[in-house]
Amino acid sequence: MAADVEILSRRGRVTRLALAVYGTLIYVFLFGPIVLLVLFSFNANRYGTFPVTAWTLKWYRAAVSDYQIHDAVATTLKVAGEVTAISVVVGTTAAFPLVRSRLRWRDGVRVGLVLPIMIPGLLIGVSLLVLFTGPLHWQLSPQTAVIGQSVYTTPFVILLVSARLQGFDRALERAAADLGANAFNRLRFVVLPLILPAIIAGALLAFTLSLDEFIITYFLIGTNITLPIFIYTQIKFGITPEVNALASMLLAASLLVLALAFALPQVIRASRRAVRFGTGRRAARITA
Amino acid sequence: MTDAATTVPTAERRRRVLPAVASYLPFLPAIVLLGGFFLVPLGIIVCYSFWEVVDYNVVHRWTLDNYHYFFSVTAYVRTMWATLWVSLVATGITLGLAFPFAYWLSRYVPRRLRAPLLVLAVVPFWTSYLLRVYSWLTILGQKGLLNRFLQWTGMTHHPIGLFLYDRSAVILVLIYLYFPFAALTLYSSIERFDWDQLRAAMDLGATPFGAIRRILVPQIRPGIVTAVIFVFIPILGEYLTPQIVGGTGGVMIGNLVVNFFQAAEYTRGAAVSLLIAIFILLMLVLFRRSLSTREAYGG
Incomplete structure (x- = not known):
């Protein structure tokens, strides 16, 4: 250069x-x-745009004290929690055979597993709506929305965890087996700690995606509302400063979770490296 | 291998097959979730699109009526073509804007700044999709920045709705939404390019643009194709953007799907959904050679 x-x-x-x-x-x-x-x-002007008349926090106060928003936040967090749990468990278990078993059409299977990411959410939403209301006769509820969102978030966990498993040195497991660890202990004390950063990143990603998901939820949640749906119903009539405040808080929240998703795995890795390095030096000192 | 397998005694074969089956077992939850709640519903949609509704009940009688109906309404067919047109234009402009950006980032930006600048460009992609569409209302809306500016400069006295509620507003916002993804995909393939090749081509008399077109572009084709597909496909199924900034002039095929389902015309909605799915499948089949999911998701 x-x-x-x-x-x-x-x-x-x-x-x-x-x-x-x-x-x-x-x-x-x-x-x-x-x-x-x-x-x-932060603008006092109640049209939610220019001109800036004065700086104020009143829209934030209004948003924070709105009981409809409280309900929406509660539903959103509950749904996001369940979606995260499902996608982490299903995604992590699926990543193992995807990387490790002898698959004949590994690339085909991989594409099949991540297909829900490539298909527009609209199609996932309407097809599940038809399944739930048609053949299954299920009542639409936050639970049906959880299923729909999980279909879309699980592939992200599969991608993240399988990428981590790919770079995994299997000699570590053989060594643990030689030292007498059974399959469960090998998984618990060798494999899981090493792929934990990817699992955490996947969990945080699934959580963020769920927080922001609109179209699938819109079709499947019935009469309940999540935050994105609340915002959508508000902005049909234009911009309001309360929604601006709510939107800013939501943006801040997803940026925070994103920052965690990027930073946490690295922090974990770094701390583990520090521990290993520390013990190594101590061992060297003892032998010296 | 097949010869050996046929002569192996059953007990021996079972010992070999069982661990293999056990190793596939962890797929089970994913098969239940993605099979039961992704593939099966898509199959049902296919069936629905060929069934008919009688008195608000779906009757299992095979017919092409839903498709006939869709193609008999001029407004629907026009919306379909408009959707393809919007997808093409928005994808084209997005890539056209993302290419020089990725080129600049990978060639002219100092190495230590590249990763942070790339992350900065991609961050919006992971924030709320709805809010990113909404944020344009503050610029394009009736009382938005553009109208305020025009009134302030005295070019107009009344706010004009021109910026909002038409097709060009939809295209602008779509470009905004998908730029980060295109930039990331293009950057990750340009990054691996050996710039000496470009210099060599220019030493041999190629013009800068000629060298880019004939040396760089062919080598990053998989990245370009991936970007095209993953920008084009979601735009085909777009609902929110035309709904919020498109008005009646910016309606896309996704809005038709939602309208049908909200009117409980499930079979017609299913037919339109299937049309979208067919376009997507065509794209994937057309470009399957040069497509790389690794490029897109680092998987």
């Missing part, structure tokens, strides 16, 4: 500058609407 700089002609410098400006504009495009939304949530 250093040689590149010397070769750079005037045209090269112009290209570099033009692309840098372009890149910056892209970030403005990506974050502009979100930043404006957050900005307007």
Whole structure:
């Protein structure tokens, strides 16, 4: 790359500058609407847009004290919790045979398992609606929404955990077996701790996706409402500052969970490395 | 292998087959969830689309009426073509915008800044989809930023609805929604490109654009195809964006599906859903050679 700089002609410098400006504009495009939304949530003007008359927190207070929002938050969290539990268990168990068993059509099976990600949520929603209300005669409830969301979130867990299992050194398990660990103990004390970062990342991802999921839930939850559905019913009539405040809080929440999803696995890995390194040094000191 | 298997005694074969079956056992929950609640319902949708509704009850009588009906209403057929058109245009522009961005990120940005800048571009993709559509109302809406700006400059005195509630607003928001995904996919394939090849081509007399078109683009084709497919497919089934910013002019095929189901016309809704599914299948079959799920999801 250093040689590149010397070769750079005037045209090269112009290209570099033009692309840098372009890149910056892209970030403005990506974050502009979100930043404006957050900005307007602090604006006293009750139209929820410009002009900014004064800064205020009253829309946040209004949103936080709205009992309809309380209900929606409770339902959303309950659904997200159940979806996370189902997708982690189902996704993690499915990742093992996907990576380890002798599958003839491994790529085909993989594509089949992640197909729900590729199909628009709309189709998952309507097809499950038909199944539940038609042949099964189930009452629509938060539980039916949980099933629908799990269909969509489980493949993400499968992808994350199977990627981690792929890089897994099976010699570790053989070593544990040689030392007398049975299958359960090998799983409990060797495999699970090592793939834990991927499981945690998968859980947090499933949780975020569930928090924000709209279309599948819209069809399957019946008369209950989650936060996205509440917001949707509000914005049919345009922008309101309360929704701006609610939206900002929701954005902050999903960013927080996302940051955890990225940071936690690394923290776990780093702390484990630190422990290993520490014990290694201690052992070296003792032998010395 | 087959010869050996036929001569193996039964007990021996059972000893070999049982562990194999046991090793597939962990698939069971996934098969129940994804088979029972994904594949089976899709199968039911296929059946429904060929059945008919009599007095609000679905009757198991095979017919093509639902499809006949759909194609006999001009507005529906026009919506179908419009949906394909919107998907094509939005996908084209999204990739057109994402390519120079990915090119810049992988070639001109210092190495240590690349990962954080990439994450920054992808973060919006993981935040709420609904809220990202909604955030455009603050810009395009009646009292949105654009109208306020135009009134302030004196170009108009009354807010104009022009920015909202039509097809171009839908396309703009779709580009906004799917740009991060296209950028990520293109970046991850451009990143592996050896820039010396481009320099060599230019030493041999290629123009910069010629070198990009003939050396870089062919090598990252799988990435491009993956980006095209995974931007195009979700747009085909889009519901929220046209609903919120599209108005009557921006209606897409997904809105038709929802309207049919909300009117309890299940079989007609199923037929339209199947049309969407057929378009998706066509895309996947057409591009299956160069498609790579690894590229898209790092799986």
